[in-house]
Each structure stands twice: as structure tokens, then as C-alpha cells.
Amino acid sequence: MTRQVASTTALVLGFLMVMMLGGRLIRYFGIAAEGGLDVSLLFTIIGYNLPYFLELILPLAFFIALMLVFGRLYVDQEMAVINASGISRGKLARLMTPLILALFVGEAALSIVGKPWGVRSSETVWQQQALSSAFDLIRPNEFISSGDYNLYVGSLSDDKKQLQDVVLIQTQEIGKSGNDDRSNNNSDSDMPALPKAMIERAGNVGSKDTITLAKRAEQVDNGSSGITQLDLFQGRRYEVGAGSLKYNQVSFDRYRITLTESSKEVVTENNIETQPIGPLWQAATGGTPVANVDALRAAKGELGYRFALPWLMIIAPMLAVPLAQVRPRQGRWLRLFPSVLLFVSCALGIISLKNAVSKGSVSVWAYAWVIVGFMILALYLNWASRIQHRLRFREPAGNSTGDESQTPSTTGGQA
Known part of the structure; x- marks a missing residue:
């Protein structure tokens, strides 16, 4: 019995995975065909996304497998034989306790550890791929955008790791303040001074531009850390305040900037x-600081x-177990689709609570109420028919003997 449920679960899981991954594969192949994704990373990203899909598909596959196996037992009259031998359907379900516990632990591992790791690794690959695509688009004497930076390169090497005559412009939104109107004229570098007209046009209201000039630059190899950095050599760095003609100027021999960072430590x-x-857990319980109140609610919801x-x-x-029970001429497919809709409504209830808790509409304890509510419904479906059957056929004590004593005399008198 347990082996049959496990094999059916595996078959249904494989079928659902093919259906779910089909559309995602087509989209990834389209991105790879346009040059936005390296073909060698295609199946790596799919592998990282597997926990994301298995998190919701595995419970549904297990439920469908149970419906199919128990439905066949009822249709083929095997359940009647099993019940006649003294084994109830509840005891039959309890025989699958090892399989249920194994799937419970597997689902917990996917939800608590597997999915966050997969999403985090997938985002790292996409960030590195986006930056590689941006550097592939570098053309001499042209500006390109890379994250928060606008990059200009005079010339570059064949492997696009060595850049010459680099100009980097970054705009940061700031409040209006007069404290940024400071000037530092430094002429220790051989780089030419930035034209005053360019500085006057660079600042926007409510922003601060950082303009960096360098004779050459090199990409820093950080492995798979998700951080992309660039080393600039022999240059100057200008900070231009909004609406101000003054600027800060700093000369440097070597200056490292970060184009893309890994995931932030502060929970948002x-x-x-x-x-x-x-x-x-620490963010949801207040052990570590969070960005704002919305982040705290989102942490509790997650x-x-x-x-x-x-x-x-x-x-x-x-x-x-109760929903799979069918009459001999009904067939096991009669209750499959309504039962799947009922189980999917339970999963959708848990998913919808994630957004509701994040918005502060309900408490995080609403998850427990939803789970307990569906368990009470399942217990009612299991025991309702038995209770109704016993109440329907229960007769008051003493009525049967009185009726039997009166019946012979009446019939005898008529005869």
C-alpha cells in the first residue's frame, strides 16, 4: 500500500513538474536566443528553481496519489474485503505513517531551507549574468548603464577586462542642504581637470552626482560571491552638489568601486x-534590526x-481517505476534481495569509487557525457518516419486545 502510494506520487509529481517547467524553459530559451543568458547557465538556473516549484507541487501530487489509490480500492471492491477482514480505512491510512512523516520532513526542508537557498542562488546568477551582458555591450567612446552607474570607456582589451580612459557617473538622491558646498582643489594627478561647464550641468535638484575619471580600470574577480567590483587607477573623483557651483575633488592612485552587491544583511x-x-527568525522576533515596520510584518508572514x-x-x-470513498457505479474520477479543488483551497488559504500578514490585516496566528480549521473539516468528513448511521438506526430500548407480543394475537384473531 505504502509503495503504491509512493510510486503514484512520484509519477504525478513528474507530470506536474514537466507542465510547470515547460513554460519557464521556453522563456529561458528565448532569453538565451536573444543573448541575455548564457546557454551553459540555463540548466543551472532551472536546478536552483526546482525547490521553488516542489514546495507547492509535492503536497498536491501526494494528495492526488492518495485519491487515485484509495479510489481504486473502493471501485474494485477491495476496500470492502479489507473492512470485512477487520481493518478499517483509518487503520489502513495509519499504516502509511512512515511515508507521511518522510514527506512532512521533506516538505519542511524545501520550505524552510531549500526554497530560500534556491531563490538566493538564482538571483546571484542573474546578477552576474546581467553584469556580464552589460560589459559585453561596452563599446569605445559610448556610455552604457550598469546598475546605478553610467560607464564610459575610451578603449578596452579583447577580453574586456582591461578598460582605458574610464568615466563613471553616479547620481544619488539627497535632501537639499548647504553643507555639501565644499571645495577641494587637488592637482597631484596628471589627469586634466573636469570642465566647469560639465560640473554645472551635472547636478540636478535634490541629487548629488559623483563623477570619477581614471586612466585605466580592471574587473575584480570575486568568484561566486555575487559582488562585482572594479578597480580604478590614477584618477580623480568629483562630488557635485545639487544647485551648487562648488565641488569636492579627490585624487587617487587606486580606487575600488562596487557595481553590484550581494543580498543586503538588513532584512527588507x-x-x-x-x-x-x-x-x-531573529528579524521576526525582534532580535535583529529591520528596515521598517513593513519589513517586520513581511518577516512574520514569511x-x-x-x-x-x-x-x-x-x-x-x-x-x-473520506473523499475517495465512492459507490460501485460512480467511478473514482467522480470525486477527484472537487476534492482537488478543496485541497487547493487550503493551500491558497495559506498563501493568501502571507500577503495579509505582511500588510498587517491579520495576525500571524491566522496560519494556525487555517490549519486547525481544515483538520476539523477532515475529522468531520471521516466521522460524520458513522455518527449519522448510528443515530439513524438506534431504536429506544423495550419497543421491539412489546411489538412482537402484540403481533401474534392480532393476526390470530383475524384468522
């Missing part, structure tokens, strides 16, 4: 899904979501 509502369980999703593995057999 934008990087909740990529946070490991440790920092997420934490509750990760701990609530594995309970679908417990709810699945509790619902499947």
Missing part, C-alpha cells in the same frame, strides 16, 4: 524570500508561511 520586504531561517506549508502533508491523507 524585498529580500524576505532569500533570507535564511536564522536571520528571518516565517509563518514556511512553518505552515509542511502541514499540508498531514491534511492531505486526512482529507483524501
Whole structure:
């Protein structure tokens, strides 16, 4: 029985995975055909996204497998034989406890550890790929955008690692303040001074431009850390305040800038899904600082979501055992689709609570209420028919003997 449920779960899981990944593969192949993605990284990204898909597909596949296996037992009259031998359907379901516990642990690992790791690794690959694509677009004497920077290169090497005559412009939004009107004229470098007209046009209201000039630059190899840096040599750095004719000037022999950074240590509502369980727990309980109140709510919603999703593995057999019961001429497909909709509504309830808790509409304990509510519904479906059957056929004590004593005399008198 357990082996049959496990094999059916594997088959349904494979079918659903092919359906879910089909559209994603087509989109990735389109991006690779346009040159926005390296073909060698295609299956790497798919592998990182597998926990994201398995998190929701695995409970559904397990529920469908239970419906198919138990439905066949009812249609083929095997359940009647099993019940006649003294084994109830509840005991039959309890025989699958090792499989249920194994799937519960697997789902918990996917939800708590696997999915955040996969999303975080996938985002790192996309960041590196985006930067590589940006550097592939570098053309001499042309500006390109890379993150928050606008990059200009006079010439570059064949491998595009060595850049010559580099100009970097970064705009930062700031408040209006007169403290930035400072000037430092430094002439220790051989680089020519930035024209005054360019400085006057660079500043925008409410912003500060940082303009960096360098004779050459090199890309820094940081491996797979997700941080992309650039070393600038023999140059000057100008800070131009908004609406001001004064500027700061600093000369340097070597200056390192970061074009793209790895995920921030401070928990925000934008990087909740990529946070490991440790920092997420500390952020939700107030152990570590968060960006704002919205980030705290989002951390609580994500934490509750990760701990609530594995309970679908417990709810699945509790619902499947009574819902799979069919009459001999009904067929096992009659209740499959309504039962799947009922189970999907449970999963959608948990998913919708994630957004509701993040907005502060409900408490994080709403996850527990949803899980307990569906468990109570499953218990009702399991025991309602038995209770109604016993109440329907229960007769008051003493009525049967009185009726039997009166019946013979009446019939005898008529005869």
C-alpha cells in the first residue's frame, strides 16, 4: 500500500513538474536566443528553481496519489474485503505513517531551507549574468548603464577586462542642504581637470552626482560571491552638489568601486524570500534590526508561511481517505476534481495569509487557525457518516419486545 502510494506520487509529481517547467524553459530559451543568458547557465538556473516549484507541487501530487489509490480500492471492491477482514480505512491510512512523516520532513526542508537557498542562488546568477551582458555591450567612446552607474570607456582589451580612459557617473538622491558646498582643489594627478561647464550641468535638484575619471580600470574577480567590483587607477573623483557651483575633488592612485552587491544583511520586504531561517527568525522576533515596520510584518508572514506549508502533508491523507470513498457505479474520477479543488483551497488559504500578514490585516496566528480549521473539516468528513448511521438506526430500548407480543394475537384473531 505504502509503495503504491509512493510510486503514484512520484509519477504525478513528474507530470506536474514537466507542465510547470515547460513554460519557464521556453522563456529561458528565448532569453538565451536573444543573448541575455548564457546557454551553459540555463540548466543551472532551472536546478536552483526546482525547490521553488516542489514546495507547492509535492503536497498536491501526494494528495492526488492518495485519491487515485484509495479510489481504486473502493471501485474494485477491495476496500470492502479489507473492512470485512477487520481493518478499517483509518487503520489502513495509519499504516502509511512512515511515508507521511518522510514527506512532512521533506516538505519542511524545501520550505524552510531549500526554497530560500534556491531563490538566493538564482538571483546571484542573474546578477552576474546581467553584469556580464552589460560589459559585453561596452563599446569605445559610448556610455552604457550598469546598475546605478553610467560607464564610459575610451578603449578596452579583447577580453574586456582591461578598460582605458574610464568615466563613471553616479547620481544619488539627497535632501537639499548647504553643507555639501565644499571645495577641494587637488592637482597631484596628471589627469586634466573636469570642465566647469560639465560640473554645472551635472547636478540636478535634490541629487548629488559623483563623477570619477581614471586612466585605466580592471574587473575584480570575486568568484561566486555575487559582488562585482572594479578597480580604478590614477584618477580623480568629483562630488557635485545639487544647485551648487562648488565641488569636492579627490585624487587617487587606486580606487575600488562596487557595481553590484550581494543580498543586503538588513532584512527588507524585498529580500524576505532569500533570507535564511536564522536571520528571518531573529528579524521576526525582534532580535535583529529591520528596515521598517513593513519589513517586520513581511518577516512574520514569511516565517509563518514556511512553518505552515509542511502541514499540508498531514491534511492531505486526512482529507483524501473520506473523499475517495465512492459507490460501485460512480467511478473514482467522480470525486477527484472537487476534492482537488478543496485541497487547493487550503493551500491558497495559506498563501493568501502571507500577503495579509505582511500588510498587517491579520495576525500571524491566522496560519494556525487555517490549519486547525481544515483538520476539523477532515475529522468531520471521516466521522460524520458513522455518527449519522448510528443515530439513524438506534431504536429506544423495550419497543421491539412489546411489538412482537402484540403481533401474534392480532393476526390470530383475524384468522
